[in-house]
Amino acid sequence: MLELIIAVILSSIPIMLAATGELVVERSGVLNLGVEGMMLMGAVIASITVITTGSLFLAVIFGALSGLLTSIVFGFFALVLATNQVATGLALTIFGTGLSGLIGAEYVGKAIQRLEAFNIPILSNIPYLGPVLFSHNILVYFSFIIVFIVGWFLLKTKSGLVLRAVGNNHDSAHALGYSVVFIRFCSVMFGGLMAGLGGAFLPLVLTPHWAEGMTAGKGWIALALVVFASWRPLRIPIGALLFSGITVMQLVGQARGWAMPSQFLSMLPYLATIAVLVIISRNKEFSIINAPASLGKLFIAGK
Amino acid sequence: MPHTEVLLSGENITKIFGDFKANDNVNFSISKGEIHALLGENGAGKSTFVKIIYGLLKPDSGNVIWKNEIIEINGPKHARELGIGMVFQHFSLFEALTVLENISLALPEKNQSDDLEKRIEEISNEYGLQIDPKSRVFNLSVGEQQRVEIIRCLLQNPELLIMDEPTSVLTPQEISKLFEVLEKLSKSGCSILFITHKLEEVRSLTSRATILRRGKNVSTVATKDHTAKSFSQMMVGHEINTNKYKKIKIENENLLKINNLSRPAQNQFSVELKDINFSVRGGEILGIAGIAGNGQSELMEALTGEYLSIEADKIVFNGFDISNLKPNERRKHGISFIPEERIGHATVSSFNLSENFYLTDYINDNSSNYGIINTSFNYENASNIVNEYDVRVPHNNPLASSLSGGNLQKFIVGREISRKPKLLVASQPTWGVDVGAALEIRSQIIKIAEQGAIVIIISQDLDEIFLLSDLISVIYNGKLSKQFDKEKVNLEKIGLLMGGSS
Numbered sequence: 001m002l003e004l005i006i007a008v009i010l011s012s013i014p015i016m017l018a019a020t021g022e023l024v025v026e027r028s029g030v031l032n033l034g035v036e037g038m039m040l041m042g043a044v045i046a047s048i049t050v051i052t053t054g055s056l057f058l059a060v061i062f063g064a065l066s067g068l069l070t071s072i073v074f075g076f077f078a079l080v081l082a083t084n085q086v087a088t089g090l091a092l093t094i095f096g097t098g099l100s101g102l103i104g105a106e107y108v109g110k111a112i113q114r115l116e117a118f119n120i121p122i123l124s125n126i127p128y129l130g131p132v133l134f135s136h137n138i139l140v141y142f143s144f145i146i147v148f149i150v151g152w153f154l155l156k157t158k159s160g161l162v163l164r165a166v167g168n169n170h171d172s173a174h175a176l177g178y179s180v181v182f183i184r185f186c187s188v189m190f191g192g193l194m195a196g197l198g199g200a201f202l203p204l205v206l207t208p209h210w211a212e213g214m215t216a217g218k219g220w221i222a223l224a225l226v227v228f229a230s231w232r233p234l235r236i237p238i239g240a241l242l243f244s245g246i247t248v249m250q251l252v253g254q255a256r257g258w259a260m261p262s263q264f265l266s267m268l269p270y271l272a273t274i275a276v277l278v279i280i281s282r283n284k285e286f287s288i289i290n291a292p293a294s295l296g297k298l299f300i301a302g303k
Numbered sequence: 304m305p306h307t308e309v310l311l312s313g314e315n316i317t318k319i320f321g322d323f324k325a326n327d328n329v330n331f332s333i334s335k336g337e338i339h340a341l342l343g344e345n346g347a348g349k350s351t352f353v354k355i356i357y358g359l360l361k362p363d364s365g366n367v368i369w370k371n372e373i374i375e376i377n378g379p380k381h382a383r384e385l386g387i388g389m390v391f392q393h394f395s396l397f398e399a400l401t402v403l404e405n406i407s408l409a410l411p412e413k414n415q416s417d418d419l420e421k422r423i424e425e426i427s428n429e430y431g432l433q434i435d436p437k438s439r440v441f442n443l444s445v446g447e448q449q450r451v452e453i454i455r456c457l458l459q460n461p462e463l464l465i466m467d468e469p470t471s472v473l474t475p476q477e478i479s480k481l482f483e484v485l486e487k488l489s490k491s492g493c494s495i496l497f498i499t500h501k502l503e504e505v506r507s508l509t510s511r512a513t514i515l516r517r518g519k520n521v522s523t524v525a526t527k528d529h530t531a532k533s534f535s536q537m538m539v540g541h542e543i544n545t546n547k548y549k550k551i552k553i554e555n556e557n558l559l560k561i562n563n564l565s566r567p568a569q570n571q572f573s574v575e576l577k578d579i580n581f582s583v584r585g586g587e588i589l590g591i592a593g594i595a596g597n598g599q600s601e602l603m604e605a606l607t608g609e610y611l612s613i614e615a616d617k618i619v620f621n622g623f624d625i626s627n628l629k630p631n632e633r634r635k636h637g638i639s640f641i642p643e644e645r646i647g648h649a650t651v652s653s654f655n656l657s658e659n660f661y662l663t664d665y666i667n668d669n670s671s672n673y674g675i676i677n678t679s680f681n682y683e684n685a686s687n688i689v690n691e692y693d694v695r696v697p698h699n700n701p702l703a704s705s706l707s708g709g710n711l712q713k714f715i716v717g718r719e720i721s722r723k724p725k726l727l728v729a730s731q732p733t734w735g736v737d738v739g740a741a742l743e744i745r746s747q748i749i750k751i752a753e754q755g756a757i758v759i760i761i762s763q764d765l766d767e768i769f770l771l772s773d774l775i776s777v778i779y780n781g782k783l784s785k786q787f788d789k790e791k792v793n794l795e796k797i798g799l800l801m802g803g804s805s
Contacts (some may be wrong), residue, residue, distance in 0.1 A: 158407070165397045165408050172395035175359065176409050177380035288441050289399050 004248060005132050011206060012237075012244035013143050014039065014198040014215075018222035019229070019236050020147050021194025026226055027154060028187035029167035031296040033089025034074050035195050036219025037096020042067040042199025044100040045109055047210035050203075056115050060139070060200055067196015068189050070096055075188040079181050085296050101212045112208040115139065139201055144237060146194075146269065151233035163187060167292035180299050195219070224273040230280050231242045231290045243269045308335045309371070310494050310586070311356065311387075311463055313459055317364035318351050325351040327518040328365070333463065338485060338495045340505045340526065343515035343801040344737040345708070346536050349498050351354050352390075353465050354514070356496075357389045358382040384411065392467040392498075394448050398441040426457050445594065446477045453484065464488065470504060474594065475765070482508055500538075500738075502531035516540055517615035541737050550726045552773065555585025555755040557725050560619045566601055566610060574598040574781045576605065581776060581786060585725070589749070589786070590772030592765055598781040599730065599761050600643070602705050606728045606748030606759070607640045608633045622728060628678045631666050639663075639724035641715055643731045643761075646707060649715045652704035656696075657685040659703050660718055684721070692717030693743060708742030716744050720751055727751060730761040745771060765797065779803050 018035050025032050046063030050056055070092065078088040115137040123134040127226075154160040163183055166173045170180045198218070203210050221243055228243075229235035250265040280287050311717045312332035318325045326348045333339045343349045354360040357377035364787055366373045369385060376382050382389075396405050398405060407419060412559065420436050427434055432450045440448060449469060456464055466485075470478045485495055485508065497509055505512050506526050514521040514537045521537045559582060566576040576598055583589045593599055604610040605618070608630040612618070617626040625633055630640070642648040650659045661681045664670045669680050682700060689696055694714045697705055706714065712732070719727065733741035748771060760779075768775055775792060777784040777800035784800050 125486065161400070161404055165400060165404075168397040168399045169395075172397055173408075175379060175389075175391060175395040177358075177378050177383070178408075285439075285441075289439065293399065 002128065004252070007134070008241060008245045008248050009132070009140065011247055012240040013140055014201045014206070014218050015222045015225055015243060016143050016147065016236055016240035017198035017201065017218060018195040019225040019240065019287065020143075020150055020233065021191035021198075022222055023226045023229065023231060023233060023236060024154070024163070025152060025168045025187045025191035026295055027231060028163050028290050029170055029292050029294040029297065029299075030184050030185045030188055031085045032074055032078070032092070032188060032191055033072070033086060033223065034070070034092025034096065034157060034219075035191075035222050036217070037068040037093035037100075038070045038192050038195035039202075039222075040096045040100040040198030040213070040216045041070045042196030043202045043214055044107075044199075044210060045196075046102060046200035047110075047112060047203040050112050051107055051110055051210075054113070056113065056204065059204060060115075060197070060298060063196040063204075067194070067199060068192040071188050071192020071195070074192075075185045079184050079188065079299075082298050082300050084298070086153070097213060098240050104210050104212065107210045108212065109209050112203050112210070114208050115204045137205060139197070139205070147233055147236050154233060164292075167294060170294045170297070173221040174249045174299070174301060181226075184299075195222070198222070204216055221269055224269055228269075228273045228276050229278060230286070231292065239242025242272075309333070310337075310369070312336045312368045313352065313356065314366045314368060315432070316352065316355060316367070318348075318355060318360060318361045324518045326362070329518070329522070330520055331513050331523070334495050335462075335494055336489050336492045336510045337496060337511065338489050340509040340512035341496060341498045341515065342368060342500070342502075342505065342512055342534060342538055344500070344739075345517040346517075346737065347538070348518040349515055350467065351518075353389070353467060353496065353498065356382070357387060357419060357465060380411070383409070383459055383461075386460065387464035387465065388459055388461035388463070389465040390449065390452045390456060390467065390469055392469075392471070394452055396440045396448055396451060399439070401437055401439050402443075402451050403436040405440060406436075406458065408456060409455045417501060422458060423454060426454050430457070430487060432484065434687050445472045446474070447469035449473070449481070457488075461493060463494045463496065465498075467498045468500070469497070470499060470501060472595070472763075474801045475794050476802055478504075502534045505534060506531065511721065514538055528633070535738055544572070546596050549754050550588070550749045550771075550773075551755060553586040553755060556621075557585030557757050558621060559726055559759075560584050562617055562619065563603060564612065564617045565691060566605055566612070569601075569610075573746065573769070574601050576601050579783045583759065583774070585755045585757050585758045586752055587773045588752050588760060588771050589774045589776065590768035590789075591759065591761045591778055591783070592768045592797055592801060593761075593763065593774050593778035595763055597778050599763075599778060601760055601781070602778065602783075603642065603730045607642070634663065634666055634722075637720055637723075637725035639727050641719055641727070641729035641732055641756045643734065645711050645715060646703065650703040650711065653702060655685075655700045655702050656689065656714060657700050658679040659714075660685040660688070663718060664722070685718075688714060688717040688721055691721070692747070709736040712736050713740055713743060716747055720747055723754075724756055726757045726759075728759045728761075731763065732753055732760065733764070733767060734762075741767075765794065768797075777801055 016038055022032065022035055042063040045066035046059040050059035050061045074088055074092045078085045102269045117135050117137050122133040124130040152165060162178055166178060166180050166183050174180050199215060202214055207214065225236060225239045225243060228239045246265055246268045250262045251259055251262055253265065309332050313329060316326050316329045329348065329352055340351050351360060355362050356717065358378045358381055367376060374515050403420060406423060423436050432454055434447060438675045469481060473481065489495055499505060509526050511523060512526050513523040516538060530797065559579050561579055564579040568575040574597060608628055612626040615626055616624050620636060623636060625636060632703050646652045661670050661676060668675060671677050685700060688694065695710050698705060703711060716732065733744050736744065750756055760771055769789065772789050775789055775797060776786050777797055779800060780803065
């Protein structure tokens with residue numbers, strides 16, 4: 001049982017990181033559907049780095065940076081050249097899938113050294129609670145902390161207010177003199193960084209080798225998670241744990257030969273997301289306050 | 304007038320978009336404490352000019368002079384630092400945020416302080432602009448939203464306040480309150496540049512007016528020497544024949560009766576229609592006034608058949624119960640519609656005019672044979688409309704998107720009227736249309752009423768309501784007031800009803 005809980009927590013991290021990043025991107029009014037592609041780039045670069053240099057530290061850094069670099073491609077097209085965000089994001093996913101497969105071809109299946117868990121002294125010795133909460137690798141702690149930092153940044157700081165304002169009404173923000181494209185570009189890059197990090201987590205922690213397309217739809221789950229959390233940062237961890245719980249149940253079910261088809265379980269996150277969408281769209285006040293009104297809309301200055 | 308010291312002036316400002324000169328050597332100056340009107344038709348270059356002053360656009364040539372110094376305004380932030388504030392026509396507020404957050408977004412970092420809330424209160428008390436800093440903007444009425452915009456400007460102690468058509472969305476009572484605030488501001492030394500196309504306002508509020516036409520200066524005049532009529536002549540460039548508005552009253556057997564029409568709110572964004580009752584006879588024009596979002600679109604949908612009533616006998620036209628008829632079936636009964644949105648509702652922008660003609664005429668047997676579109680028939684009819692209703696087109700049978708707003712509206716009105724309807728329902732028929740086109744459209748509407756049709760005009764423009772209607776009703780929060788005879792009701796009464804008091 002304990003192992004199951006730990007497995008749920010660990011497999012929630014990639015989607016939690018990627019969704020936290022995407023939440024910031026969407027709050028600024030940009031829809032980047034390229035999360036899957038950015039995660040794959042993070043995963044492949046982290047794998048190659050650790051295989052060639054043996055440094056886990058560099059693997060984490062380069063993994064995150066490769067996500068960021070990929071997001072710059074998106075930002076350049078979707079924000080600077082104002083191309084359609086949906087099409088550009090989809091293209092980014094296809095691009096990331098292809099490119100990661102190409103550069104990772106030689107490294108497929110090679111064993112990777114795992115990121116070690118770090119036992120917090122004393123606390124990790126508490127029975128049950130210790131192994132569940134205080135005996136993880138550093139990225140797990142970081143993921144939960146970053147969610148709170150993002151929540152604080154968005155709701156309590158002036159910069160967060162500006163970011164939300166840009167996502168609410170880019171024309172007004174422009175008229176007040178804020179640089180819509182700059183603010184959005186920063187958000188997109190943060191989103192890329194987080195997606196890259198989430199991708200790096202896969203080979204470094206969950207399955208210690210690189211495999212083509214190893215994200216297996218986690219980028220899409222992360223996108224669904226943002227909506228499921230109804231753009232509120234503190235709901236991201238809850239949703240991430242729930243979604244990863246479903247994933248883990250799927251594996252358990254397959255291993256134990258449950259009668260329930262695994263396909264049914266894998267569609268649950270999307271069903272839950274649709275249910276949330278229906279619920280929040282019934283509540284006008286809630287959706288006005290939380291859903292970024294200019295999400296996905298093109299912004300062209302001076303128009 | 305003691306306005307001697309010039310605060311800001313523009314010298315030979317020119318701004319070119321592509322091959323279109325939006326501003327062509329515009330000259331303008333405003334003195335300290337002066338309220339100055341900027342007049343012109345749509346597309347005359349007013350907005351371009353103030354955007355240049357506010358730093359949103361850069362002039363291609365010419366100088367902006369602020370306190371006797373030539374300056375280059377780099378952006379809105381720079382403009383605000385200089386002391387120029389602007390209240391936009393379409394408010395630049397953030398719906399999802401609170402009043403306080405909206406205001407703090409517009410203030411420079413150094414002006415941010417914990418007592419911002421207190422300063423908002425001070426300003427709102429001083430000028431009578433009551434507002435709760437903690438409420439979210441989407442919960443505020445349009446008038447309240449404008450107050451937020453004004454307070455936001457005032458907190459920066461502006462020396463020049465630009466207001467882009469601030470009265471177009473207000474009730475007469477809100478307008479006179481706004482004017483009190485503006486006069487108070489002007490007395491305290493703040494200059495106000497006031498853009499409007501309501502000419503009576505110009506005379507009651509401003510001391511001088513600058514008139515633009517097609518991007519060029521017409522003249523700058525003292526407003527007390529002029530009348531609304533002479534202003535409109537300067538704006539349009541030729542004499543306006545308002546005799547076209549004189550309507551002959553006739554009696555006719557056509558009759559529309561609405562009986563206890565109710566409609567539940569479809570979702571949280573829509574308004575519930577409550578027990579609407581009215582009847583109109585042929586030859587009469589009923590004007591339905593009201594501030595946006597009080598049930599006009601819901602009523603329009605019920606009249607066009609886009610919303611179908613479940614119960615029978617709610618809408619009875621010439622003895623037929625049309626409550627359950629879809630738009631095209633209603634068209635067969637001789638009913639025409641002019642919806643509010645020109646593009647996307649009345650026309651398809653990427654279709655040419657003959658295709659757009661066909662879209663509301665395909666119930667007609669001549670428009671198509673066995674499902675094959677009769678291209679030449681539609682082409683001829685569309686060209687006839689273009690000629691008859693003076694639609695200015697760049698070439699034969701252009702796309703709807705290549706027409707200016709006014710010309711496209713003339714085409715739509717022509718298309719609907721050429722069908723010789725017995726009932727015409729029009730929503731905001733002259734919204735965003737220039738003076739000349741508005742005159743054409745209104746005189747066409749009057750003409751078909753004189754020929755015996757029933758006309759219903761839903762409009763937020765009170766001047767238009769009073770100009771056209773024989774009967775006036777006000778819609779407020781989904782309820783329709785009783786009908787007033789135009790001759791027996793005044794602007795104040797209608798304004799009060801629009802604001803919800805009775």
